Amino acid sequence: MTILQLDHIHFAYNGSPVIRDISFSIDKGDLLGLIGPNGSGKTTLLKLIDGILQPAQGAIRILGAPVQKMKRMDLAKIIAVVPQVSPLVFPFTVQEVVLMGRAPHLGAWRFEGEKDYEIVKRAMEKTDTLPLAGRNMSRLSGGEAHRVLIARALAQEPQILLLDEPTAFLDIRHQVDFLNLIHALNEEQGLTVIVVTHDINLASLYCKRIALLKEGQIQAIGRPEEVVTEEQIRDVYHTPLIVDRHPVTGRPRVTPRREEPSDNGNR
Amino acid sequence: MFRTSLRSFLKSPSPAAAPAKVLVDSPLITPRRIIHTTLFLIILLSLVCLITISTGAGKISFSPLLKLLSTVGSDSKSSLDSTEATILFSIRLPRVLFAGIVGAALSSSGVVFQALLRNPLADPYILGISGGAALGAVIGIIIGVTLVPLGTTGLAFGGALMTIILIFTVSRTKSDPSNNTLLLTGVIINAFFSALIMFLVSISSSDRLHSVLFWLMGDLSLVEGKEILLTGITMLAGCLVMFMQARSLNLLILGEETAMQLGVDTRKTKAMLLVTASLVTAVAVSASGTIGFVGLIIPHMLRLMLGSDHRLLLPASVLFGASFLIITDTIARTVMAPLELPVGVVTALCGAPYFIYLLHRRTISS
Numbered sequence: 001m002t003i004l005q006l007d008h009i010h011f012a013y014n015g016s017p018v019i020r021d022i023s024f025s026i027d028k029g030d031l032l033g034l035i036g037p038n039g040s041g042k043t044t045l046l047k048l049i050d051g052i053l054q055p056a057q058g059a060i061r062i063l064g065a066p067v068q069k070m071k072r073m074d075l076a077k078i079i080a081v082v083p084q085v086s087p088l089v090f091p092f093t094v095q096e097v098v099l100m101g102r103a104p105h106l107g108a109w110r111f112e113g114e115k116d117y118e119i120v121k122r123a124m125e126k127t128d129t130l131p132l133a134g135r136n137m138s139r140l141s142g143g144e145a146h147r148v149l150i151a152r153a154l155a156q157e158p159q160i161l162l163l164d165e166p167t168a169f170l171d172i173r174h175q176v177d178f179l180n181l182i183h184a185l186n187e188e189q190g191l192t193v194i195v196v197t198h199d200i201n202l203a204s205l206y207c208k209r210i211a212l213l214k215e216g217q218i219q220a221i222g223r224p225e226e227v228v229t230e231e232q233i234r235d236v237y238h239t240p241l242i243v244d245r246h247p248v249t250g251r252p253r254v255t256p257r258r259e260e261p262s263d264n265g266n267r
Numbered sequence: 268m269f270r271t272s273l274r275s276f277l278k279s280p281s282p283a284a285a286p287a288k289v290l291v292d293s294p295l296i297t298p299r300r301i302i303h304t305t306l307f308l309i310i311l312l313s314l315v316c317l318i319t320i321s322t323g324a325g326k327i328s329f330s331p332l333l334k335l336l337s338t339v340g341s342d343s344k345s346s347l348d349s350t351e352a353t354i355l356f357s358i359r360l361p362r363v364l365f366a367g368i369v370g371a372a373l374s375s376s377g378v379v380f381q382a383l384l385r386n387p388l389a390d391p392y393i394l395g396i397s398g399g400a401a402l403g404a405v406i407g408i409i410i411g412v413t414l415v416p417l418g419t420t421g422l423a424f425g426g427a428l429m430t431i432i433l434i435f436t437v438s439r440t441k442s443d444p445s446n447n448t449l450l451l452t453g454v455i456i457n458a459f460f461s462a463l464i465m466f467l468v469s470i471s472s473s474d475r476l477h478s479v480l481f482w483l484m485g486d487l488s489l490v491e492g493k494e495i496l497l498t499g500i501t502m503l504a505g506c507l508v509m510f511m512q513a514r515s516l517n518l519l520i521l522g523e524e525t526a527m528q529l530g531v532d533t534r535k536t537k538a539m540l541l542v543t544a545s546l547v548t549a550v551a552v553s554a555s556g557t558i559g560f561v562g563l564i565i566p567h568m569l570r571l572m573l574g575s576d577h578r579l580l581l582p583a584s585v586l587f588g589a590s591f592l593i594i595t596d597t598i599a600r601t602v603m604a605p606l607e608l609p610v611g612v613v614t615a616l617c618g619a620p621y622f623i624y625l626l627h628r629r630t631i632s633s
Contacts, residue, residue, distance in 0.1 A: 047524075050527075050528060051527075052524055052527055052528070071532070072527055072530050072531060072532045072533075073530040073532075075530070076528060076529055076530030077530075079528075080528070081525075081528040083522075083524065083525060083528070086522065088520075088521065089385045089386065089387060089520060090381075090382075090387065090520050090570065090575040091570065091574065091575055092574070092575050092576075093574070095295070096295075096296075096574065096575075096576060097521075099295075100517060100518060100521070100529060101529070103514060103517075103518055103529045103530055103531075104529060104530035106514070108511060108512065108514055108515065109511075109514075111296075111297065111298055112295075156529070
């Protein structure tokens with residue numbers, strides 16, 4: 001079943017095109033990685049999907065309904081976003097932040113009830129943030145704060161989860177923990193996930209499909225082994241590298257090729 | 268002492284309401300907790316009112332005061348003589364009432380400005396809104412305009428509104444209005460308006476200077492019933508709108524995009540709250556003069572005690588802001604009696620050092 005569909009999307013910031021004629025669709029239960037160089041339009045694409053930016057042309061449909069015409073409240077019940085961690089201006093505790101994930105289900109007036117506390121507690125258990133519940137957000141490490149934001153997104157009980165550079169500030173253990181969690185949510189609950197990342201290897205290891213962006217266009221989209229090829233990655237990133245196989249999973253693996261000065265004596 | 272006892276009072280542990288599902292050493296926001304806090308602050312406000320009404324040049328002792336207040340409206344003979352009754356009902360009571368209304372208006376709109384601008388240092392005075400109103404009022408006092416409805420008040424209102432539009436036009440051209448650009452804009456606007464005010468003062472006749480000076484420093488003594496009513500109604504209506512958006516305010520202070528992602532129609536909500544807070548400020552300032560720092564101190568103190576959730580912070584700010592200005596106004600009119608100080612002098616003397624302290628702490632932490 002198609003859950004998200006992009007139809008000939010165009011977008012420009014102050015006249016310079018950022019997204020150029022992108023079309024693709026995502027089935028329920030997909031785990032899609034968006035990769036591409038800096039400035040290729042990954043984050044912009046995420047914001048378009050979430051309706052924060054409006055496409056200049058084209059239409060984005062979620063479960064058949066155009067995003068631009070949906071109420072924010074209804075959209076927030078379907079899509080949750082894990083943003084990059086940014087400092088809070090005002091003090092909030094961890095549990096207050098996670099409880100805010102219930103806002104789209106509660107509207108402007110209703111107070112959180114037992115059911116909401118239950119959902120929030122489960123979200124915090126999954127992300128290992130329950131021990132932090134009473135702590136002030138501003139006293140957390142980057143990795144902890146990030147897990148809290150994931151808990152908040154899970155508390156929204158979304159059908160689609162959007163992640164923007166989720167592993168950027170995590171050490172390798174938390175990267176793997178995080179991606180295992182995302183993978184489990186995707187496998188067990190059928191949560192559709194779109195993740196923007198710079199880490200091609202982690203994307204290749206965990207994603208069902210990968211979309212490779214170049215200058216606002218989709219260069220390739222498909223299974224990791226179809227997209228992460230030496231030729232295509234080199235073509236998009238303009239850097240010499242090697243693509244081989246992960247020794248256990250057989251998924252494609254990218255390693256930069258350091259050019260020895262002696263190899264090309266013309267320096 | 269006060270802080271810990273208040274905190275334990277507000278925690279109100281009760282097995283029935285204990286949503287101990289999410290654990291906690293910090294209390295959750297529940298209707299019960301909001302009601303408890305509000306009740307506590309209402310009792311505090313009532314006590315403040317009783318004490319301040321009986322305080323002043325003509326001392327009115329406590330027990331007859333209570334008796335009198337309890338017989339208001341009935342025909343039974345009061346135990347106070349007519350002079351005392353006059354002082355009470357036509358001087359002190361309106362003044363205390365008005366101080367409460369202005370205090371509530373300034374601190375509630377302070378909370379909203381801080382949330383909308385995502386800056387804990389934003390307040391009507393620092394943003395220059397009070398300065399704009401002052402300019403309007405000084406023009407009114409010196410030139411003696413009678414053409415504008417409500418005279419001086421109308422002009423002050425126009426000045427406040429003009430400043431708000433100016434601030435937000437400036438802040439919108441900046442990509443990130445949450446930083447200190449906005450505060451700097453306020454400082455500049457204030458400086459410019461004071462220059463204009465000084466110009467007007469220096470070319471005006473001396474008999475009007477005293478009333479200009481009092482207006483500039485904030486003055487709650489020259490108020491009429493009509494103005495009290497207008498300010499009170501605006502404040503109550505404005506607070507109602509703010510309360511209804513309390514959850515949206517919580518989400519807005521996480522950042523505009525996050526608020527959208529959590530279901531807030533940010534453009535509509537921000538516009539509505541901005542207009543509301545501006546109106547409440549403008550009406551209060553135009554009736555009372557420039558009373559600084561109330562909108563800064565009260566929200567900040569309460570945030571330290573109660574947290575940042577606006578469902579609790581807003582009602583608490585309204586009630587505590589009212590108590591605060593009533594107390595400072597009483598100090599202003601009694602501390603050098605029979606001389607009266609403008610209340611703005613008292614709030615600025617408390618507020619400016621507090622502001623510096625906040626700024627200092629913020630610089631250190633960042």
